Amino acid sequence: MAPLLEIKDLHAEISGGRKIIDGMNLTINPGEIHAIMGPNGAGKSTLSYVLSGKPGYEITGGEVIFRGVNLLELSPDERAAQGLFLCFQYPLEIPGVSNMAFLHTAVNSQRRKRGEVELTSPELVRKVRELGQTLGINAEMLKRPVNVGFSGGEKKRNETLQMMLLEPYLCVLDEADSGLDIDALKVVSNGVNALRSPERSMLVITHYQRLLDYIVPDVVHVFAAGRIVHTGGKELALELEATGYAQYQNEAA
Amino acid sequence: MAAPISAQIRPMKTSAELALAETFAAARTALPGGPDVAAQRAAAFGTFADAGLPHRRVEAWRYTDLRALMREARPLAAPPDAEAKARAATAGAMLAGHGFRRLVLVNGAFVPELSDLAGLEAGLSIRSMADALTNGDALTARLGQTVESQDAVLALNTALMGDGVVLQVAAGTVIERPVELVFVTTEATPVSMFTRSLVVVEDGASLTLIESHEGPSGVAYQVNTALELVVGAGANVERVKITAEGSDAVHLATVLARVDATATFANTFFTTGGLVVRNQLLAHLAGEAIHARMNGVSLLSGKQHADTLLSVDHAGPAGESRESFRAVLDGAAQDIFQGKIAVRKQAQKTDARMLSRALLLTETAEACNKPELEIFADDVQCGHGCTTGTLDQQLRFYLMSRGIPAKEAEALLIQAFVGEVLDAIGNEGVRTALTDATQAWLLGRE
Numbered sequence A: 001m002a003p004l005l006e007i008k009d010l011h012a013e014i015s016g017g018r019k020i021i022d023g024m025n026l027t028i029n030p031g032e033i034h035a036i037m038g039p040n041g042a043g044k045s046t047l048s049y050v051l052s053g054k055p056g057y058e059i060t061g062g063e064v065i066f067r068g069v070n071l072l073e074l075s076p077d078e079r080a081a082q083g084l085f086l087c088f089q090y091p092l093e094i095p096g097v098s099n100m101a102f103l104h105t106a107v108n109s110q111r112r113k114r115g116e117v118e119l120t121s122p123e124l125v126r127k128v129r130e131l132g133q134t135l136g137i138n139a140e141m142l143k144r145p146v147n148v149g150f151s152g153g154e155k156k157r158n159e160t161l162q163m164m165l166l167e168p169y170l171c172v173l174d175e176a177d178s179g180l181d182i183d184a185l186k187v188v189s190n191g192v193n194a195l196r197s198p199e200r201s202m203l204v205i206t207h208y209q210r211l212l213d214y215i216v217p218d219v220v221h222v223f224a225a226g227r228i229v230h231t232g233g234k235e236l237a238l239e240l241e242a243t244g245y246a247q248y249q250n251e252a253a
Numbered sequence B: 001m002a003a004p005i006s007a008q009i010r011p012m013k014t015s016a017e018l019a020l021a022e023t024f025a026a027a028r029t030a031l032p033g034g035p036d037v038a039a040q041r042a043a044a045f046g047t048f049a050d051a052g053l054p055h056r057r058v059e060a061w062r063y064t065d066l067r068a069l070m071r072e073a074r075p076l077a078a079p080p081d082a083e084a085k086a087r088a089a090t091a092g093a094m095l096a097g098h099g100f101r102r103l104v105l106v107n108g109a110f111v112p113e114l115s116d117l118a119g120l121e122a123g124l125s126i127r128s129m130a131d132a133l134t135n136g137d138a139l140t141a142r143l144g145q146t147v148e149s150q151d152a153v154l155a156l157n158t159a160l161m162g163d164g165v166v167l168q169v170a171a172g173t174v175i176e177r178p179v180e181l182v183f184v185t186t187e188a189t190p191v192s193m194f195t196r197s198l199v200v201v202e203d204g205a206s207l208t209l210i211e212s213h214e215g216p217s218g219v220a221y222q223v224n225t226a227l228e229l230v231v232g233a234g235a236n237v238e239r240v241k242i243t244a245e246g247s248d249a250v251h252l253a254t255v256l257a258r259v260d261a262t263a264t265f266a267n268t269f270f271t272t273g274g275l276v277v278r279n280q281l282l283a284h285l286a287g288e289a290i291h292a293r294m295n296g297v298s299l300l301s302g303k304q305h306a307d308t309l310l311s312v313d314h315a316g317p318a319g320e321s322r323e324s325f326r327a328v329l330d331g332a333a334q335d336i337f338q339g340k341i342a343v344r345k346q347a348q349k350t351d352a353r354m355l356s357r358a359l360l361l362t363e364t365a366e367a368c369n370k371p372e373l374e375i376f377a378d379d380v381q382c383g384h385g386c387t388t389g390t391l392d393q394q395l396r397f398y399l400m401s402r403g404i405p406a407k408e409a410e411a412l413l414i415q416a417f418v419g420e421v422l423d424a425i426g427n428e429g430v431r432t433a434l435t436d437a438t439q440a441w442l443l444g445r446e
């Protein structure tokens, strides 16, 4: 089976700034869940931005193949339509743009690009309401502008809602657990788990083993100084919780 | 009576000014109205002749130098023939289909057969300005009385006013069906039009008044239009003015609004067309406890230049005014917003707030804000703010990361930017039409 995502010797720097991703290699097969753990400032969020095409980064080497195409040549919206979804560490507030209008535009933009039939307004509203219910997002929140006045946890649920609606092939979750209380953590994890399928993969960036009790990974990577420095099974997360990153940071240096 | 010396010694200089003098001399006897009106015209032309076309050293026109921007004065448009009327039949498409009462003016002349004059509501009267001036109408005695102004462009309008609409809503009458004045230019050669309208909404009456201006692109026609609007005590007037002129047009518009006690007055400018556009609104809030809202959206591209001058004169106590302007500027467009709030001594407890915001989509676009407060009362709340910024790249990326293409992502953000103003429009049909027009403008961007 062809890998879903292949990152080969990727190097990236902040435009006009320093190098953040430094010789990164990673292969994710369909259906797999990979966790990435690593110290603050190691470049985990940067990796997620580089994958999703955020402006402001320079790719200085390597390549990324996603579902058979060169991901780095696509614009962010094309990457999304290709099936990549980034669950932001800090979701943004968009004043004046209603959640529902935003979701409608997003879903249909992707469908149009893939040559699929677009959803009608009632179809979309029904779908969004159903998903909202499973995530504890009520109709009033759906009417509000995107994330405006949402609590940290509500924003994360909203990210999960978008992900469930857009049904991507690869979900990159950047600290999906940060800011969540215990109940919300379960709600969000259930949402993520509901998406698990043999074709769909996840890249879960987290600092805490706790999330991985709910979203159980196949593989755990240690990410330090811009690349993966160690890989293990799910027990690695427990080990890291006990020992910290000191030994791996030496490896990276 | 001696005129000021400076006025006496200023000779006519530019070819446009000379041409206007010739136009006036040739047309004055043929222009509508009796001896009183003729005298008013002559005096107004004198005012214009003394001042000349406004230029940089005239403070109110500092950013819109008409001497430079209006090199030529176009000949007066002839009355529309059958062909012109036929071409005008499709005018006002932006707001068609909403069932508004449309009054159509072609090349500056009111055209009854294109207008919807059937089944006038009791208390609503409509008449052409030319007719009112020629045959006499008590209302026309009010012309020039609404708000005092020595503006040269307004004076020129008074001197050369040809036609327009005289509309009155009797006291206590609520006119549900919006009235739309559709001004359309059809000529393929550059002409000029001077239209003057007078709208009197008597005490306790209510009216939604829409005004749209359009014409052919690629023709350097000139529009000088003025409206005197009287909003009686306790009356409610919502006005929306759409400037969608052709690409090369010069459009100069003046509104003189007098608002009486406890009335509600809302005015929204929506500007997308014309090469040089000036919208000046002088609002005299004469009575107490008036609620006024004066907003605007400009969507400009290429070399378009739009200048809004707002003067809000709080002359009565406990009034509230809100002014909110948004400009979206593409290409090398320029937007100027000059907003003045004056609070007179007796206008205690005034609450006035003005905010103008510009969004620059390119590095060559320019926005200029000139707010001004002139406060003589001590117990008031007044504030103004202005911002100039670019699209938020983080938000743009967030939207794109959900699959929304760049142009649509920008359109969503820009709709949100202007939405605050458009959403305040009371009439749903107008609100929807302007939101759609904004979307069309956004998606049509290069």
Ligand SMILES: Nc1ncnc2c1ncn2[C@@H]1O[C@H](COP(=O)(O)OP(=O)(O)OP(=O)(O)O)[C@@H](O)[C@H]1O
Pocket: A014, A017, A020, A038, A039, A040, A041, A042, A043, A044, A045, A046, A047, A056
């Ligand atoms: N736009 C930027 N300009 C300058 N430095 C940046 C920028 N973005 C990221 N960095 C720096 O790059 C490094 C990697 O940041 P990144 O956010 O990717 O780390 P992270 O691994 O996600 O950290 P955390 O665990 O705290 O979320 C940090 O040192 C950060 O300060």
Ligand SMILES: [Mg+2]
Pocket: A044, A045, A046, A089, A174
């Ligand atoms: Mg991070």
